[in-house]
Amino acid sequence: MIDTWFLYLGFAAGLLFIGLYALLTMRNMIKLFIGFEVVSKGVSLALLGTGFAKNNILLAQSLVITFIVVEVSLVATALAIIVNVTRHTQSLDIRNLTKLKG
Amino acid sequence: MNWQIPLLCGVVVFCGLAILAKDLIKAAIGLAVASVLLGILFFTMNAPYAGVFEISVVAGLITVLFMLTIALTKAEGEVRERRWVKIAFPLFFVAFIVIDVLVMKSLLSKVQVVASGAESGSFGDVLWKQRTFDLIGQLAVILAGVFAVLALFRKKDKHD
Numbered sequence: 122m123i124d125t126w127f128l129y130l131g132f133a134a135g136l137l138f139i140g141l142y143a144l145l146t147m148r149n150m151i152k153l154f155i156g157f158e159v160v161s162k163g164v165s166l167a168l169l170g171t172g173f174a175k176n177n178i179l180l181a182q183s184l185v186i187t188f189i190v191v192e193v194s195l196v197a198t199a200l201a202i203i204v205n206v207t208r209h210t211q212s213l214d215i216r217n218l219t220k221l222k223g
Numbered sequence: 224m225n226w227q228i229p230l231l232c233g234v235v236v237f238c239g240l241a242i243l244a245k246d247l248i249k250a251a252i253g254l255a256v257a258s259v260l261l262g263i264l265f266f267t268m269n270a271p272y273a274g275v276f277e278i279s280v281v282a283g284l285i286t287v288l289f290m291l292t293i294a295l296t297k298a299e300g301e302v303r304e305r306r307w308v309k310i311a312f313p314l315f316f317v318a319f320i321v322i323d324v325l326v327m328k329s330l331l332s333k334v335q336v337v338a339s340g341a342e343s344g345s346f347g348d349v350l351w352k353q354r355t356f357d358l359i360g361q362l363a364v365i366l367a368g369v370f371a372v373l374a375l376f377r378k379k380d381k382h383d
Contacts, residue, residue, distance in 0.1 A: 136238055147304060148304055152242070162261055181273075182270045200292040211299055
């Protein structure tokens with residue numbers, strides 16, 4: 122049983138790495154947010170993989186659905202912020218936000 | 224199980240392509256394909272509701288939101304990424320996988336907190352009876368998201 126769990130968590134860790142790599146190295150705000158989406162896919166996979174391996178799939182499913190709803194709300198808000206920031210700074214470059222430093 | 228490993232590999236490959244693609248629309252499409260594959264994977268794991276949500280909401284709605292944002296910000300031009308980012312990605316990724324394989328199995332064998340036991344009842348029982356407060360939280364988060372988007376796109380008054 123631990124092999125199945127190991128497989129899911131290994132792939133979930135790979136997705137987390139890809140997302141974190143994008144968040145740490147990219148400059149385009151939309152790319153950064155795509156990185157965040159990849160991280161959230163890894164989290165969904167880890168939740169459901171653990172539920173599947175431990176015979177708790179129903180609970181894992183309800184947690185994943187809650188997570189997806191939160192994710193959608195977050196994506197809508199964050200993309201609206203990106204559009205507004207882009208209108209102000211005339212660029213998608215995240216480095217322009219350093220002007221916000223106090 | 225036979226189908227799961229190719230699906231998992233597909234999810235990782237398309238997520239990697241989404242990160243590395245230069246064109247933002249291609250990146251968004253890569254992310255959508257990865258979501259569809261993840262949804263199919265959820266179906267193979269006996270989690271049809273999570274699969275439906277993943278395919279309809281994440282692959283559908285979020286991709287549409289990404290496309291809209293890309294269309295609204297297209298006039299601002301491209302952002303130059305650093306050169307080494309794409310070249311270094313495979314090296315870092317392989318190094319991470321090697322460390323992951325070496326470390327994770329020994330770590331997982333030490334985890335004894337997660338109890339394993341068969342569940343009773345249906346998905347509806349778990350969602351509506353056991354996780355009722357989650358649903359209230361979901362409602363609050365959706366409302367917060369709606370109000371946040373309304374506030375962000377509010378037009379200026381004449382007096383401002």
